[in-house]
Amino acid sequence: MDTLLDIRNLKMNFGGLKVTDDVSLNLAKGSRTALIGPNGAGKTTLINLIAGAYRPTSGSISLMGQDVTGMKDTDRVRLGLIRSFQITRLFPDLTVIDHLAMAILQREGRSAGMFKSYHRMPEVLDEAMEALARLRLDPLANRVVAQIAYGQQRLLEIAIALVLKPKVLLLDEPAAGIPSSDMDRVVAALDNLPAELAVLLIDHDMDLVRRFAREVIVLSSGAVIFRGTPEQLGSDPRVRSAYLGEDA
Amino acid sequence: MVLFFNILSDAFVYGMVLFIISVGLSLAMGLMKVVNLAHGAFAMIGGYIASYITQDQGMSYTLAVAAAVVGAIIIAVPMERLLYRRIYGTSELTQVLMTIGITFVIIGVANFIFGPTLKTIPLPDELRQRVDLGFRTMSSNRVFIAFCGAAVAAGLWYVIEKTDFGIKLRAAVENEKIAGSLGIKTSVIFSVSFALATGLAAFGGVIGAELLPIEPYYALTYMVMLLVVVCVGGAGSIGGALAACLILGTVDTVARYLLPSYGAFFFYFAVIIIVLMFPNGLFGRKLNV
Amino acid sequence: MTALSQTRAIPATTRHGLRDLIGACAILAVGVGCFFLFPNNLSFLTIILSISLLVMSLDLVTGVSGVATLGHAFVYGAGAYAAGIASVNGVSDPLLLLLLGSLAGLLAGVVSGALILKGHGLSQLVISIALVQLASEGVNKASFVTGGSDGLAGLTIDPLFGIFEFDLWGRTAFWLALAVVLVVAVLLRILVRSPFGMMCRGIHQDRVRVRAMGASVYLTLLKMYAISGFVGGLGGALQAVATQVVGLDSVSFTTSAEALVMLIFGGTGHIFGALAGTFVFMWFEHSVSAASPFHWLILVGILLILVVLFAPKGIYGLVGRLFQHKEV
Numbered sequence: 001m002d003t004l005l006d007i008r009n010l011k012m013n014f015g016g017l018k019v020t021d022d023v024s025l026n027l028a029k030g031s032r033t034a035l036i037g038p039n040g041a042g043k044t045t046l047i048n049l050i051a052g053a054y055r056p057t058s059g060s061i062s063l064m065g066q067d068v069t070g071m072k073d074t075d076r077v078r079l080g081l082i083r084s085f086q087i088t089r090l091f092p093d094l095t096v097i098d099h100l101a102m103a104i105l106q107r108e109g110r111s112a113g114m115f116k117s118y119h120r121m122p123e124v125l126d127e128a129m130e131a132l133a134r135l136r137l138d139p140l141a142n143r144v145v146a147q148i149a150y151g152q153q154r155l156l157e158i159a160i161a162l163v164l165k166p167k168v169l170l171l172d173e174p175a176a177g178i179p180s181s182d183m184d185r186v187v188a189a190l191d192n193l194p195a196e197l198a199v200l201l202i203d204h205d206m207d208l209v210r211r212f213a214r215e216v217i218v219l220s221s222g223a224v225i226f227r228g229t230p231e232q233l234g235s236d237p238r239v240r241s242a243y244l245g246e247d248a
Numbered sequence: 249m250v251l252f253f254n255i256l257s258d259a260f261v262y263g264m265v266l267f268i269i270s271v272g273l274s275l276a277m278g279l280m281k282v283v284n285l286a287h288g289a290f291a292m293i294g295g296y297i298a299s300y301i302t303q304d305q306g307m308s309y310t311l312a313v314a315a316a317v318v319g320a321i322i323i324a325v326p327m328e329r330l331l332y333r334r335i336y337g338t339s340e341l342t343q344v345l346m347t348i349g350i351t352f353v354i355i356g357v358a359n360f361i362f363g364p365t366l367k368t369i370p371l372p373d374e375l376r377q378r379v380d381l382g383f384r385t386m387s388s389n390r391v392f393i394a395f396c397g398a399a400v401a402a403g404l405w406y407v408i409e410k411t412d413f414g415i416k417l418r419a420a421v422e423n424e425k426i427a428g429s430l431g432i433k434t435s436v437i438f439s440v441s442f443a444l445a446t447g448l449a450a451f452g453g454v455i456g457a458e459l460l461p462i463e464p465y466y467a468l469t470y471m472v473m474l475l476v477v478v479c480v481g482g483a484g485s486i487g488g489a490l491a492a493c494l495i496l497g498t499v500d501t502v503a504r505y506l507l508p509s510y511g512a513f514f515f516y517f518a519v520i521i522i523v524l525m526f527p528n529g530l531f532g533r534k535l536n537v
Numbered sequence: 538m539t540a541l542s543q544t545r546a547i548p549a550t551t552r553h554g555l556r557d558l559i560g561a562c563a564i565l566a567v568g569v570g571c572f573f574l575f576p577n578n579l580s581f582l583t584i585i586l587s588i589s590l591l592v593m594s595l596d597l598v599t600g601v602s603g604v605a606t607l608g609h610a611f612v613y614g615a616g617a618y619a620a621g622i623a624s625v626n627g628v629s630d631p632l633l634l635l636l637l638g639s640l641a642g643l644l645a646g647v648v649s650g651a652l653i654l655k656g657h658g659l660s661q662l663v664i665s666i667a668l669v670q671l672a673s674e675g676v677n678k679a680s681f682v683t684g685g686s687d688g689l690a691g692l693t694i695d696p697l698f699g700i701f702e703f704d705l706w707g708r709t710a711f712w713l714a715l716a717v718v719l720v721v722a723v724l725l726r727i728l729v730r731s732p733f734g735m736m737c738r739g740i741h742q743d744r745v746r747v748r749a750m751g752a753s754v755y756l757t758l759l760k761m762y763a764i765s766g767f768v769g770g771l772g773g774a775l776q777a778v779a780t781q782v783v784g785l786d787s788v789s790f791t792t793s794a795e796a797l798v799m800l801i802f803g804g805t806g807h808i809f810g811a812l813a814g815t816f817v818f819m820w821f822e823h824s825v826s827a828a829s830p831f832h833w834l835i836l837v838g839i840l841l842i843l844v845v846l847f848a849p850k851g852i853y854g855l856v857g858r859l860f861q862h863k864e865v
Contacts, residue, residue, distance in 0.1 A: 051749070077751030089749070091742040094735070102739060105732045106750045112760070113732045117553070164750065283659060334846060340658055341605045342845055345801050348794060349841030356835030364831065464831075472666050472790065479663040513674040519667040520652065527660045 002029040003065075004198045005050070005081070005168045010059035012049060012222075019045045020056065021222035027168060027198035034213035034230075035202045038243055042222040043202045044086055047170050050200075051083045052076045063168065080167030084160075084174055086202075088153045092146040096137060096156055099145070100128035103163045131163045135189055151178040158189055169193070171201045175208055187211065218242065253383045255505050256498070261390045263497025264397025265459050268452030269470075270477045271404065271489045272445025278484015279421050279441050280336050285347040287449055288467045288474050289354040293320045294450025295462030296358050299367035309372045313454050320450035321443045328442040333435075351467050359464050367462040369454060393455055400448065404486050417441065421484055476519050482529020491530055495522075557726050560809050561719060567816075568715040572708075580707040581823060583779040586714035589815035590772025591792075592799045593725060593808055594642075597765040598650075599797070600805030601729055602758055603741030606653060607662055607793050608669030609769065614676065614788020615645035616770025621689040621783035622682055629695040631703070631713065635774045642770010643763050645672075650762025654755055666790060673788050688784035692777065703781070710779035717775055718812070721768060725808045728764070737761050738806075798837065801844055804851025813852045 005027040012020035019042045027033055035043050048054045050061060052073030060069045063079055090099060101118040104127055105111040118124045132138040135155045140148055145156070158174055175186050190212050193199060203209055209216065210230045218226035218233070220242035226233065233239060273287040294316035301312040327350065335346050375389040408414035419427040420437050428434050453462065460470060473496075481492030499518045503511040522530075571582050591613040598604045619641030620634040628634060649668050656664045676683045683689065696702045701709040728734050736757055739747050744754050777783045786792055795818075803814020818837075826833035848855050 053745075074748055074751050074753050077749065083749055085745075085749070089743050089746040091739050091746065093742060094738065098735060102732070102735055103750050106736070106752050111732045111736050111752060112757075114728050114734070115731055117727075117730045118732055118735075119553075160750070277659070283662065331842065331846075339603075339605070340662065341599065341801075341805075342849070344605060344607070344662070345798070345841055346845045348798070349838040349845065352834040352838030352841065354838075356831040356833075356838060359831045360835070468791075472670065475659070475666065476663050479659050483659060510674075510678060513671060513678060516667040516671040516674065520664055520671065523660050523664050523667070524652065524655055527656050529660075 003027070004029055004031075004063065005200075006062045007050065008060045010046075010049060010061065011057045012045060012054065013057045019222050020049060023059075023219070023222070023224055025217060025224070025227075027200060029196050029198060031198045031215065032213050033198075033200050033215045033217060034209040035200055035217050035219060036204070036206075036209060037219035041219040041242075043219055044172055045222075046219065047083060047172050047200075047202065050170060051081065077164065080165065081170070082161050082164045082166035082168070083170040084157045084172055086172040086176065088150070088157055090145045090153055090156060093144060095142050095144055096132065096148065097125075097128050097141040099156060099160055100131055100163050101125070103160050104128060107164050127163070131159050134162075134192070135159050135185055151182045154178050155182070155185060155189070158186070162189075162193075166197060168198045169200070171199065171203075173202050173204065175203055175205050183208075250383065251505070255501055257381065257384065257386060257390075258505075259498040259501035260494065261386075261394050262459055262501055263494040264394050265452060265456030266473070266477055266497055267397050267490055267493040268400050269449050269456065269460075270452075270474045270481075270493065271400065271486060272448040273474055274478045274481055274483055274485065274489040275404075275441055276445045277478055279417065280332070280438055281483075282332060282336055283340050283343040283347065283475075284332070285344060285471050285475070286350040286354065286467070287445070288470045289351045290320045290324055290446040291449040291453030291470070292358060292462065292466040293323060293354065294453040295367055295369065295457055295466065296362050297450075298369045298454040298457075299462060300362060302370050303368060309369070309375070312369065313451065316450045316454045317447045320446045324446035325439060325443050328439055332442065333438075336438075351471065355465065355467050364464040366464075367457075369457045369462070371458075387458075389458055393459075396451075396455055400451075401486065401490055408486070413437075413440070476523075478529075480519070480522050480526070480529060482526075482531040485529065485531035488529050488531030553726075553730060557723055560726070561723055563809075564719055564722060564812065565715075568719075572711060576706070579711045580780065583707055583710045583714045584776060585816055585819045586711075586718045587772045587776035587779065588796070588799070588819060589718060589812050590721060590775065591769050591796050592803070592811040592815045593721065594765045594767075594769035594772065595796050595800050596805060596808060596811040597725070597728075597737075597761055597768065598758075600800060600807070600811070601734065601741065602737040602761050604653065604758065605662055606649075606665040607790065607797065608649065608653075608665035608667075609765075609796055610788050610790070610792035611649050611669045611672050612642040612645045612766040612769035613773040613792065613796075614669075614672060615766070616642040616773030616775075617777045617783045617787040618676060618683055618689075618773070619770070620774035620777040621692060624692040624694065624777070625689060629693055631694050631697050631778050634694070634778050635717070635771060638774020638777065639767045639771040642773060643767040645770065646762045646764070646766015647759065649766070650759045654758050654762070665793075669788065669790055669793050673785065673790070676788055677785060684783075686785055688782060689777075690782045692781040692783075694778055694781060703779075707779065714775055714779055717771065721771070722808050722812065725768070729808070733757070733760070798841060800851075801841070802851055804853030804855075807853045810851055810853030817852065 003026050007023060007025050010020055010023045023046060037043055049056050052071060060067060062068060063076065063081055068076055101124050104124050105118060129138055129141065132141055135158065137152060137155055137159060140152060145153060154174065154177055161169060175183065178186055201212060213230055216228060216230050216233050217224055218239050225238045225242055226236050269291050273284060276282060276284055297319045298312040298316040301307045301315050302309060331346065331350065335343050371389055375392055377388045378385045379388050379391050408417060416432045416437055419432055420434050424434055477489065477492050477496060480496060481488030500515050503514040507514055575582065591609065594612060595609045599606060616638035620638035623634055623637050652668060653661055653665050677685055694703050697709055697713060703709050736747065736752060740754050740757060747754055773787055799814040799818040800811055802818050803812065804810030822833060825836060844851060
């Protein structure tokens with residue numbers, strides 16, 4: 001089978017609170033899955049569990065057939081499980097191109113080099129500039145991140161994730177904070193993701209979700225309450241009650 | 249057996265001195281999240297004032313204690329407003345540098361005014377008697393210190409658990425922003441807590457002078473010890489500070505009794521082990537009694 | 538306008554190379570100038586150069602990588618005592634002694650890094666302090682090899698390359714120290730810009746992002762600690778070779794705290810800042826504290842407070858800002 005990410009009966013308790021309640025899901029090669037749900041439903045917690053930032057209370061996560069439940073987050077990255085962050089996590093004093101060079105060098109296991117600066121590595125520079133150009137960030141290459149707009153920082157987050165050559169990509173609200181004038185860049189970036197990549201996308205923008213996802217999973221109070229196509233979503237009573245607080 | 253009780257009672261008194269001085273630091277670190285290396289300097293100010301009042305002016309010990317506490321607070325509160333407030337929420341490095349700077353200035357100024365000599369604070373007759381504890385005799389001063397330590401612990405417990413101020417203080421420790429949005433004036437809470445912390449430091453500095461002598465570099469000599477105590481106890485925890493002081497007081501005293509020449513070596517070794525085992529302190533982060 | 542187009546035209550590497558060359562020339566010029574201006578103070582200048590290696594070494598872990606430590610004299614002392622003990626036991630080649638000291642510093646760096654990096658915030662500071670105090674006590678008690686509180690004195694050192702004697706005036710020692718500092722400063726500039734150095738700067742700014750790229754924060758910083766230990770140990774060994782004396786103060790809390798203060802005065806994250814900070818601090822200390830140690834403390838304290846409040850990037854930052862204004 002082409003299952004890349006397989007999550008079974010994942011549970012996570014904070015104190016007495018069930019933040020993740022028996023979640024199972026799998027992502028096959030080429031899947032485009034959106035994870036939605038009201039605020040506090042546990043979407044980011046789930047991403048953190050998958051990425052390895054938290055340890056689940058019980059359940060299992062396997063990546064390309066390998067059990068990674070107890071594996072360190074950094075080792076998961078090396079296997080191709082890449083995430084982006086809901087709130088941008090960048091290096092304020094480094095330049096835009098520094099970020100991409102660092103990611104490329106790390107991906108290739110060359111980040112321990114102590115002599116040659118990446119500025120003298122044409123292949124790294126070219127790849128970094130190309131990755132920036134795809135998101136039209138190339139004019140900002142030598143700007144320090146603290147000096148670029150928030151929307152541009154969000155795009156840089158996506159560029160970093162992509163340059164790490166993911167097999168499974170977890171995008172935590174990539175469009176949050178991006179002004180509508182820049183939305184087409186995000187949409188284009190998502191449309192142009194490599195076809196065989198498995199993507200799990202969290203977002204509140206339903207237009208984006210409908211356009212992007214072939215499968216939608218709705219999370220409420222840590223549990224999966226709906227799984228289906230975007231078209232089935234609107235008519236589902238459980239989803240309506242979760243979002244609108246109506247009685248089902 | 250006698251030795252055992254001797255060590256234990258000395259350790260207890262020593263731990264109590266540490267507790268009185270450092271509990272304020274622990275409170276401040278838990279509340280304002282500021283690494284205050286100058287805390288010992290406020291104890292030193294107290295000691296210098298008390299020595300001046302008793303030695304140079306010949307006034308009473310009680311008055312000296314009161315003047316030390318009030319004097320330290322009068323010096324500390326403007327500092328909190330003008331200097332400390334600027335470093336809340338900054339990196340540890342910034343806080344370390346600012347508070348080392350404050351320590352240097354206090355040491356320099358104190359010795360400039362009062363002269364760089366060992367300061368003695370003569371005890372009143374009541375504190376110079378011997379008290380029979382059954383298994384040994386002890387100076388009444390040490391009994392007094394132990395009593396003060398217990399009183400400070402109980403008093404703080406009462407203030408934090410039972411008073412209105414305590415409720416606000418706990419709320420501010422828990423979450424400063426939420427407390428602010430509930431209409432609690434966190435800046436006032438900060439100032440009052442800082443005053444309380446320095447007042448206790450000065451009080452501890454004066455009554456503990458027999459065990460921690462007031463000397464020109466007092467603030468630097470005990471800087472490390474105070475940090476260690478807070479770190480081991482867990483910033484913001486009164487129970488933690490008490491436990492840490494008693495444990496470290498015992499480790500230090502035992503080491504000095506049994507391995508007199510390797511005391512400090514043994515002590516710092518123990519500190520590293522304890523901190524590695526409990527990186528957030530024995531009693532975590534939150535303000536609990 | 539012209540500045541902007543120039544920035545585009547000249548590749549970053551050339552600009553960096555040029556800046557390093559200017560920096561190296563500046564160090565050399567100041568060094569040579571001092572040699573002729575203060576011929577009677579050469580041994581003091583040599584100590585400044587040795588300590589500047591400790592401050593640069595501290596900059597690697599604190600300024601570049603963001604680890605706050607108050608115990609970095611551990612690596613300096615390790616280097617000084619390794620060189621001193623080796624010298625007492627018959628090793629007298631100055632360069633071999635420097636190498637031994639550096640390796641001891643590297644080892645001390647790995648040990649302190651392995652422990653300090655386990656902590657966070659306050660616990661990190663406390664571990665670093667406890668470690669240097671422990672080392673200091675250990676050296677004090679092991680007097681059969683270290684000389685205890687008397688230290689080691691009267692080390693015999695062979696002439697450098699078999700030719701240049703370590704004379705009474707300290708000329709040879711001074712030139713050796715200047716050469717070592719120059720080489721180390723340039724190498725460290727290269728290190729900080731390398732992929733590894735960039736990773737450490739990244740860790741300083743956001744560890745979570747670094748982990749999400751798949752890099753191990755602990756191992757990266759441990760490597761940096763090893764390098765930093767090597768440089769600090771080299772500084773200690775240099776002082777031992779140059780002064781032929783090793784004392785307990787080389788491995789003390791006070792030296793650790795002073796090194797941190799010098800680094801902050803100079804400016805963190807820039808090797809040249811570390812150099813400037815050491816030079817200015819020690820020169821002032823030398824002249825003021827001779828008059829009264831307490832005046833010196835007041836002065837340093839006030840300066841520290843002012844730097845934290847108004848010039849968080851230190852001397853280097855101030856000078857840098859001056860030049861930036863001129864460019865615009």
